[in-house]
Amino acid sequence: MSDRPPPRIALLGVGLMGLRAGRRLLQAGLPVRAWNRTPAKALLLADDGAVACAGAAEASAQADITISFLENGSVVREVLFEQGAAAAMAPGSLFIDMASIQPREARDHAARLSELGVSHLDAPVSGGTVGAEAGTLAIMVGGRLADFQRAQAIFQVLGRATLVGPHGAGQLAKLANQMIVGITIGAVAEALLFAAKGGADMGKVREAIGGGFADSRILQLHGQRMVERDFAPRGSMNVQLKDLRNVLATAREIGFDAPVTALLEALYAQSVEHGLGELDHSGLFVELASRNAMQ
Numbered sequence: 001m002s003d004r005p006p007p008r009i010a011l012l013g014v015g016l017m018g019l020r021a022g023r024r025l026l027q028a029g030l031p032v033r034a035w036n037r038t039p040a041k042a043l044l045l046a047d048d049g050a051v052a053c054a055g056a057a058e059a060s061a062q063a064d065i066t067i068s069f070l071e072n073g074s075v076v077r078e079v080l081f082e083q084g085a086a087a088a089m090a091p092g093s094l095f096i097d098m099a100s101i102q103p104r105e106a107r108d109h110a111a112r113l114s115e116l117g118v119s120h121l122d123a124p125v126s127g128g129t130v131g132a133e134a135g136t137l138a139i140m141v142g143g144r145l146a147d148f149q150r151a152q153a154i155f156q157v158l159g160r161a162t163l164v165g166p167h168g169a170g171q172l173a174k175l176a177n178q179m180i181v182g183i184t185i186g187a188v189a190e191a192l193l194f195a196a197k198g199g200a201d202m203g204k205v206r207e208a209i210g211g212g213f214a215d216s217r218i219l220q221l222h223g224q225r226m227v228e229r230d231f232a233p234r235g236s237m238n239v240q241l242k243d244l245r246n247v248l249a250t251a252r253e254i255g256f257d258a259p260v261t262a263l264l265e266a267l268y269a270q271s272v273e274h275g276l277g278e279l280d281h282s283g284l285f286v287e288l289a290s291r292n293a294m295q
Helices: 016-027 039-046 056-061 073-082 103-115 128-134 145-150 152-158 169-197 202-209 217-228 237-254 259-273 281-291
Strands: 009-012 032-035 065-068 094-097 119-122 137-142 159-165
Touching (some): 009 056, 016 032, 119 145, 145 152, 169 202, 169 217, 169 259, 259 281
Parallel strands (some): 065 094, 137 159
């Protein structure tokens, strides 16, 4: 057993994901200082033993590793470089950005932090709140191998991490993940509605094709939500739309044609325009049902 003390953690962002990840870190015996723009959310972690901080800089100033579960790239940039979190980080410390942002933003943040002597990993996740609570997140990491190895004390608590390339590559992997998720949700919703429109039992169709080539985690989890009409948000339509728009923006930057993603982006955009943005992203089912005059 090592006598080395556990790394001191700052957690920036205590939303649906950050709250659950923070609880796992605390349960693993890691000291956590937490900050959130809405202070009451940070106080939820204080009940589990975290120190709630009034500012992002206050949280990160005493941390060996600062972790972000913030909303998007603009918010990450604002918190790091406008609210002073980056300047407060000690040289030699590590910033792990688990937000889903654009790859170019991750590369920019890494370069700016490097000038301050702070290391950077972009490490977006997949698995939603269920994975965050269970410690089974898929973590896609971009950055240096030495920093990836240093972060294992964090990653092992939260899930399974894979180093996929240099800075920004973790975000590319997350965008690829979100392409597959968003597109597959559309395929599952359309197929189940098609079967129901023709007179089949939607739930039985889902059951029948499970285990075949059409089976997937999306069919199992999101398909069941569609059958049960359970669209309470785990990952929202708004977030799925943001991710698909990030895919298309990155595709334009690298000169990649993504016609299937573009089609699904349009469908999610129309769903949000029709007031469905706060539904779970499986709520694309509602938009497609409405187009077909189905309840």
